[in-house]
Amino acid sequence: MIRIAIVDDKLRNRRMVIEKLSVNPFFSVVLEAEDGSVFLDKMQGVHPDDLPHIVLMDLEMPNINGVAAIATASSLYPGIRFVVLTIFDDEEKIFQAIKAGASGYLLKEESGEVLAEMLLNLQESGAGPISPSIAYKILQMLRAKDPVKTGQTDIFRLSQREKEILELLTEGLEYKEIGERLFISPNTVKKHCISIYQKLHVSNRTQAVKIAYTKGLV
Amino acid sequence: MIRIAIVDDKLRNRRMVIEKLSVNPFFSVVLEAEDGSVFLDKMQGVHPDDLPHIVLMDLEMPNINGVAAIATASSLYPGIRFVVLTIFDDEEKIFQAIKAGASGYLLKEESGEVLAEMLLNLQESGAGPISPSIAYKILQMLRAKDPVKTGQTDIFRLSQREKEILELLTEGLEYKEIGERLFISPNTVKKHCISIYQKLHVSNRTQAVKIAYTKGLV
DNA sequence: TGTAAAACTATCCAAAAGGAGTATTGACAA
DNA sequence: TTGTCAATACTCCTTTTGGATAGTTTTACA
Numbered sequence: 001m002i003r004i005a006i007v008d009d010k011l012r013n014r015r016m017v018i019e020k021l022s023v024n025p026f027f028s029v030v031l032e033a034e035d036g037s038v039f040l041d042k043m044q045g046v047h048p049d050d051l052p053h054i055v056l057m058d059l060e061m062p063n064i065n066g067v068a069a070i071a072t073a074s075s076l077y078p079g080i081r082f083v084v085l086t087i088f089d090d091e092e093k094i095f096q097a098i099k100a101g102a103s104g105y106l107l108k109e110e111s112g113e114v115l116a117e118m119l120l121n122l123q124e125s126g127a128g129p130i131s132p133s134i135a136y137k138i139l140q141m142l143r144a145k146d147p148v149k150t151g152q153t154d155i156f157r158l159s160q161r162e163k164e165i166l167e168l169l170t171e172g173l174e175y176k177e178i179g180e181r182l183f184i185s186p187n188t189v190k191k192h193c194i195s196i197y198q199k200l201h202v203s204n205r206t207q208a209v210k211i212a213y214t215k216g217l218v
Numbered sequence: 219m220i221r222i223a224i225v226d227d228k229l230r231n232r233r234m235v236i237e238k239l240s241v242n243p244f245f246s247v248v249l250e251a252e253d254g255s256v257f258l259d260k261m262q263g264v265h266p267d268d269l270p271h272i273v274l275m276d277l278e279m280p281n282i283n284g285v286a287a288i289a290t291a292s293s294l295y296p297g298i299r300f301v302v303l304t305i306f307d308d309e310e311k312i313f314q315a316i317k318a319g320a321s322g323y324l325l326k327e328e329s330g331e332v333l334a335e336m337l338l339n340l341q342e343s344g345a346g347p348i349s350p351s352i353a354y355k356i357l358q359m360l361r362a363k364d365p366v367k368t369g370q371t372d373i374f375r376l377s378q379r380e381k382e383i384l385e386l387l388t389e390g391l392e393y394k395e396i397g398e399r400l401f402i403s404p405n406t407v408k409k410h411c412i413s414i415y416q417k418l419h420v421s422n423r424t425q426a427v428k429i430a431y432t433k434g435l436v
Numbered sequence: 437t438g439t440a441a442a443a444c445t446a447t448c449c450a451a452a453a454g455g456a457g458t459a460t461t462g463a464c465a466a
Numbered sequence: 467t468t469g470t471c472a473a474t475a476c477t478c479c480t481t482t483t484g485g486a487t488a489g490t491t492t493t494a495c496a
Contacts, residue, residue: 040419072419075432098357127354135353136345139316159442172425174482188444194484195442204452204484206427207390213431377472392452406474412455413472422454422482437496444491452483461474466467 002123005031005052007039007069008085009061013108017056017085020112026120035061036069043073048177054081054119057102059093067096074101076172081122083129095137104128156199156215165192170209170218220341223249223270225257225287226303227279231326235274235303238330244338253279254287261291269295272337274303275320277311285315292319299340301347313355322346374417383410388427 004027006014014032021027030052033039043051055073059066070082084097084105094105106118106129118129130138158166168178175186175193182189197203200211212218222245224232232250239245248270251257261269273291277284288300302315302323312323324336324347336347348356376384386396393404393411400407415421418429 037419044419044421071433072429075429076420076425103354103357128357130353130357135348135356136321136343138353138356139321139346139348161443169424170428172420172422172428174422176482184443185445187446190483190485191444191446194486197484202390204390204392206387206423209424209427209431210388210390379473394452402473403475405476408453408455409475410473411453415454439496440494442491442493444489446487446489448486450483450485452481454481455479457478458476459474460476461472463472464470466469 001028002026002054002119003028003030003050003052004119005029005033005039005043005055006085007033007036007055007061007066008058009034010058013058013085016108017115020115023112024116027116036064036066036072038063039069040064040072040076043077048173048180051077052080053123054083056083056085056106057097058085059090059097067093067100070097070102071100078171081126081128083119083122091134091137095134098130098134098138102128104130105134158196158199162192162196162199165189166196166208166212167218169193169196169205170212220245220272220337221248221268221270222246222337223251223257223261223273224303225251225254225273225279225284226276227252228276231276231303234326235333238333241330242334245334254282254284254290256281257287258282258290258294261295270298271341272299272301274301274324275315276303277308277315285311285318288315288320289318299344299346301337301340309355316348316356320346322348376414376417380410380414380417383407384414384426384430387411387414387423388430 004021006017006029008014008017011034018029021029030050031039031042031046033042036057039055039057046052057066057070061069064072066084070084073080074082082097082102084094084102085108086094086105087108094102097105103122103126104118106115110118122128164182165178168181173181175189178189179186193205193208196208197205200208202208202211222239224235224247226232226235229252236247239247248268249257249260249264251260254275257273257275264270275284275288279287282290284302288302291298292300300315300320302312302320303326304312304323305326312320315323321340321344322336324333328336340346382400383396386399391399393407396407397404411423411426415423415426418426420426420429
């Protein structure tokens, strides 16, 4: 079962997508929101195990638009795929959205079959729907960057488990949540954290996250 | 008139491509080579005004293979487009070729119409033929190198004071310490923090710091 | 087979953080 | 003038953290 979230300010659009997805038993729409702000708020209340796999996001919305919402949500929820749903083929905006973290985009007029196929493919292979001209823009950007940096991450002598936990710490998770993800007790998580702080020579979580970011541990 | 070069070790393949292109009067095959080495040699003898616009390049060749030839030629002739011509859909090699400078790739079994359309499109818009899964790989690489620092620091509408406090939060300071630095009460700091969390749509300090780092707020 | 390191669990405690609400001040715009 | 907003400060309350301490179990390896 693939959990889907739909973010679109028009009720009619949301209903239409749900309609299209409903013929396929693999999909379950678990969250609806009428703009990026509401979406982000609602996401905060969702249990980590119930988070959507794929978010279908409109671009033109009041308050927080699609690009900004994707930018924020994609860093908060790295495991989630974002697909832009748009009526018109506005390459520049789509490109922005993809830079911000979207996996691809789909036109709203796409049939239920195409929609389903694209989403299934996204879930299985990780490849999102991207047109050649968008791909080309991305390619240009890639070439513009120079291949640099390869940080050494082992100077702190963190154990495997500790690295794992540090990574989850940078996600903003708390003891309990990390414990659930790793199937261990929150007490154990705490113990690991304290060890991490000692090895990184810091005294709290935020400083550890800072080290993780600035020293390239994540 | 679009000048085309064909690099393939099999004579039959070259003839086939020429056949397919010949129905279209826009194309003119100006150069043929049976491997990367010969291609590069022949290119040296070509007058700059007569250089091909597009080079169709096989990957599996003796002496210098397609990836190496593209890598060399694309830096020697930056104005020329390289398109990989391949029979099988070997993603990894194609990806290598694209990294090396290819604009895209085409399967050899593609019909003359598709071939012509892709090449015309490449010439006009600069967008090369790229499949979604290749595009996705490129996208991954891009994200690895360019962590979406779109500099859009103002989409969150943080006030000046809030930005200031967010910055101190990323340093790992606590309420009391921040208060001391800014000569305000820790209660006020806390109040600001909660406002920051709401504006960033997060629920704790660590997530805020994560946003700050990944969105380039600091 | 012994041993050291890593991984796990637990409990106590104090400090810190997070959330909600209330309130005052000054600046600036409608 | 009224209204809004940023900044300031406080209280009450709950949850989360960090630290210390004290274990057991697993794993790796010499």
